[in-house]
Amino acid sequence: MQSDSWRFTCYFAICVAAALWPVAGERPTASQPTSSELRAEPQLVSIFPLGGRQGSTFRLEIRGKYLQDVYDSWFDCQDLKGRIQNIQKIEATEEPAKKAEADSSKSSKLPTEYLLSLEIDTAPQTLLGAHQFRLISPGGISNALLLQISSEPTVLKNQKSKQAVDEKQEINPPAAIYGKIDERGEVDYYSFLASKDEEWLFEIRSGEPSTFDPVLTLYEPLGSWFDPTRVRRLAMNDEPQLYGWNAPRNAPCLSYQFSRSGRYIVAVQAFAGLTNPHCSYQLRVLRRADLNAKEKQSCVHNTDPWPSYPGERIVKALPAVDFSTLAHNSDQWKERDFLRRLDAARVAAISSRTLNAPERSTTTVMEREPNDTPAQALSITVPALLEGTIERPGDFDFYKFKVEAGEGLTFEIETPEQPPYHFMPNLVVLDTQGKELVNNLYRRKSLPDRWYNFLEPKTVYRFEQAGEYYVQVRDLTLRKGDSNFRYRILVRQQIPHMGEVKITEDHISLYAGQARRVSVTVEQEEGFDGDVTLSVDNLPPGVQLFPAAELTPEETGVAYEVSNPRYVPKNQNVTLMFVADPEAPASRPYTAEVKARAVVGGKPGELKAVKQILFMVMRPEEKAAQEKTSETVAQKK
């Protein structure tokens, strides 16, 4: 069977036989490699600098583990190419706590850390933004790190500036500055000239979002009566500009309009002075005037109900590069995301994920003020797409609609301009007596005495009584609202459909003769009770997919979380077992594609792409040859 054309249909029945397949780490058979023969996958921890300029060649230092045998690099597009320059052992940089833990444990030993130097060529047409890259060794393919490709000239931090403001480094924006905060309490200062009334944009991208939380501060070196070298703070931000699964973490951003011409200072430091050797950053500094009209439009100032510092604005995102998504990213279905587009195409897309099509077409209703009270509510007919704006703090928008007894509706919310948690759209459905029936706040008990509420972009409700009802929309805080607080609300009949299909793995390194289990979770939306089939395209030669038994985990402890079908879909879980034939040849990385299809009443629906997984097959006996290859690479350099 050719792996490229291989396709396996997996129904969610338990396949006991498949569970008998051995998995990695289990006792090997005679034909399988022993663990001592297997090399570990390379693990990338951090890079410096965090990126480079489009069309340039730059050198990258990569810190990580199991890098000693790395012989190649992998990028998410052909416009990026890497050449390994050097690999050297370095001192362990583990956090002290982890190190102490490893020291105290007789059995475990921290793996050696390496510093790998990679020269990268970027083609002039390389897409701006974040690109994934990985390293390849005889142990397999590594995890991915992100490389930022920007259009601004690159500036590398002058290593002298560590603490004192008088050691500031002069820059000439627009610039993408790459630095590192690797000493506790370190502050990097950059000085630049700005003209009166100019608006400047500043953004920091953390190279190690899980541990490095950068703080962005803007100063004016005015001195004070006490200290002539004292700088005065003009603006500060240590928060990301977007909140969401796709949003970059720890990426503070702000803009500032200068009230006078002069020299200013922008500083980068770690929140609470918490650093480690991986804390590299990219600081982008540019003038708003340098942006084109489209970019300016997309660079939205977040509103604050209370006065903030003169000139200071927290901006939603820097427009030159939208870092919220990868430059190369496969289209993924977002069932619950305030930024997904709601329109007629959405309804069609939902329909394509099942065999259930809506009976009526969706009409768009544009909000008209005043509609602040139920008496002023705009009439709508379901299904309807409501487009409106919370124009001011405390604004309420009302719509009214009719339903039949027993009718189930779905309410979906999109916030295209100001995503949560800047704009917190609160949708409430009321009856004519003002009684609340539906609220997009999902209440959940997280501890015995603590309740949390989750703001949900979708909720469903079945109306027991026929009659007229109201949709009330507001910003939950009542403190915010302006022309950017736009919303779209899709009110429609429920369409049972296949929701998100979730797979954790994004790469799999497999030795010939090994198997690897992958769990898949399929969400069943709006009462969907059909089947879902899964298939995987473009597997490396010699790799096959089998269904495997799903183990039911034992319940432990007290579960405080209360799931509510109005907010949380039911899940179906399935296990896929990827098996590399003992004779499978070593492969280059293959981009395998997982696809899913709903099956209702025995009829299959449309095939949907779910996720790309990088696959690589290794052979233990080829280890020596590959080592030789890497030595050759090193010698060439």
Add this chain to the structure above:
Amino acid sequence: MKTSFISRKIVSTLLALSMAPLNSAVFAQTHRFPSGDRDETAEASVQLRAGKAPFQKNPARLQELRIIPQEIPLSGKGAAHSFLVMGSFSDGLVRDVTSKCKLTISHPELVRVEEKRRVVALSSGTVLLKAELSGRATTASIRIESAPEKEPFSFQREIGTILTRRGCNASECHGGVKGKGGFKLSLDALYPEEDYRWIVQGGRYQVLVAEAKPPVIPRVDVKQPEESLLLLKPTLTVPHGGGQRFEDGSKDYQTILEWVRKRAPFDEPGAERRRAERVEIHPAEVFLERGESQQLLLTAQLVSGRKEDWTGRVRFSSNNPDVVEVTPDGRLQARSPGEAVITLRTPGHVISKRIGVIDRVISNYPRIPGRNLIDNHVFAKLHKLHILPSELSSDSEFLRRICLDLTGMLPPSNRVREFLQNKDPQKRDRLIQTLMESPEYVDYWTFRFSDPLRVALSAVTPYSTTKAAQRYSEWIRSFVELNKAYDQMARERIAAQGSDGASRHFRHQLPSETMAEEVKMFMGRRLDCAQCHNHPAEPWSQNQFWQMTSFFGRLGYIFNPFMDWVLVVDISTGTGMFGADDPVTNPRTKQAVQPAFLNGRGLTEDEQKDPRMALAKWMTSHPYFAEAAVNRIWSFIFGKGLVEPVDDFRSTNPPTHPELLQALAQDFREHGHDVRHLIRLIVQSRTYQLSAVPNETNRNDKLNYSHALPRRLDTEVLLDAISAVSGVPELFEGRHRTTAGGREPLGVRAVQLKESDSDLCSFLDAYGRPDRSAIPERDHKPNLVQALHRLAGSTYTDKLARKGGRIDQLIQSGASDRDIIQELILVAFSRFPTGTEREELQKKIGARALRREALEDLVWGLINSREFVYNH
């Protein structure tokens, strides 16, 4: 620490010298305000120093007589009203001369005078009362109106008065939280319906439930009135833990007996009109010479509009009988110099009055020019107390004080030289302006407000994160830096929603705690006491407490899965922070309560959309708001409030300067709640700028701002000052689980630390971090750990020995001992050394073999001296 004999001698020399600001003329006066007003304080001080005290030797002359009240209303035959005759004397004092006057009545057939202090109506008409003394005379008119034949009975007025005057409903007796012996009365008959229930229906009071605990036996016996417990207990006919309160057959006994005989009714129709709407004490202010006495008078304005003498319905008490004693009928006796608070309790009303006792009268009290309204009020009271304010502070005193109070920093030596040499008469005002515009002002006042607004990791548990605390701190910083109006800041905090900085303080406590904290912070009142029962000292009921709590009852969290914090919102579904589905309930009555303001008003339909914003607007427009704000800011600068503790305004804790407090609050409101304006007003006043050196008249005064009172530097300020003198900045390392492993950037000062508890610092531990888990009160008491830290702690040893510090720099600059001594004293004390200091210290240092060690000891001595450790 090096503690060689010689170094100890240097230290002891310095410690002796360091007493200088309090007892010598180290700070020679060098400044005069550029006003044309004549300042006689300096001359008076010179006289005092020369032993020529300007105390009065001859008796004062009577200048004027006045009868209080000027119009005496009497209603019906037999009605009585007390009066006072007050004499104004040449020494400025107003004395009670009632008993010394000759009293005459224009129509004796209409009114008679009893005991030379009371008039009794005989018939209707208008009469003149004339008082004569030492050739002076005055009159008051008495108007006698006919009264209805029978006044409606009022339980509170008749029975409540007896219970109050006899102390039965005092907090230490049945008016206490749980009552006494199972019998509960409301404090000072504040809730007559409840009192009536417990007396007439009986039963034992229970704190947690509204129902009476058996046995339910009435305390009155309408069949056998004389057998009523309400008579048997207070007359001690049966055992009574409170002893005898009145005698069998006394007037009070008869009143109660008659009431029981009439089957113990509550109120008759129209009784409400006999309730006191307002009560007033006479004289309005009282300053007595030691040994003098003064009768107090209490008049009541009834709901009906009638005025009555209620002096006989009052229970009087003094908080300091050593200073002023008060008799049960309201006669004051001045015992010793100082001030005492006299509290008058009558049904439904508690009123307090400060009484000042003068030590010695000053003849020809000097003219003291004031700069603003603060001085007008402070100096007017000092005049009445015959206390002379100290002289204006020297430039050195002023410079050090103003820098510490506005920025928490010591002035650098070059700035000290510059200021002391500056001859500009406006230089103090200019410096104030400069400092208030400095970034150090922002740092310091952010730190100052972080105490009452509570920025600490411990204050945001159990979800404590540095991020949340720092976000909250940044919000406070923006308030200070932008000089945001104080009422706006308060509204932002009370009504905070979402993830705004102000909302971070909502994360850790029950709605009742949150409400009580907001009221304490912004209205200066402690409502907490009304949580489990009606407030024991103020007219706030338990239900009012829970009505106010209800504003915060729907405060909930929205979990943000993308960040390490939650968002705070009011949730319409009634899902409270702790999962309470039901609205807030009164725990005693188990009844649901709706939000209502302290004045009892509920929410309008429009306000119901955003109850907390409505509360924020109500609180910030209430008169309590501005007076609480100015009192707090005043306390930041003077170390104590006009009301102290600053968040304990109550009728039994009156301000030291009530008119000043009102004037400041009014000015604060008129200037848009501008904090910088208020601070500027305070520090520009002469009162603020008085010297810490006392004179013979004000040495014992601690209340009236007659001289600057030395205050120990706050821990953080002291640490920063030591760092400044040593030239070695402190390094702060994180100690909390969310900051451990981190470090503040080099040069961050202790006052710039955002949380009080997130950094490792042995000095802060020894000298005390503010405990911001509640609104902190800083403890400045010395302790053994501090003493040990001064001897061996890193702050006092490492900083002095560190290479690159100030000592190193001075030695390397080639400066002479004389210059180094001058520089160190300039930087530590903001003044030049005196000749003696310079001479002595040069000798001591010159005698030491190791110069650096001697200089280290010198700095150690400086930073341990009182002059350094205190702001004076």
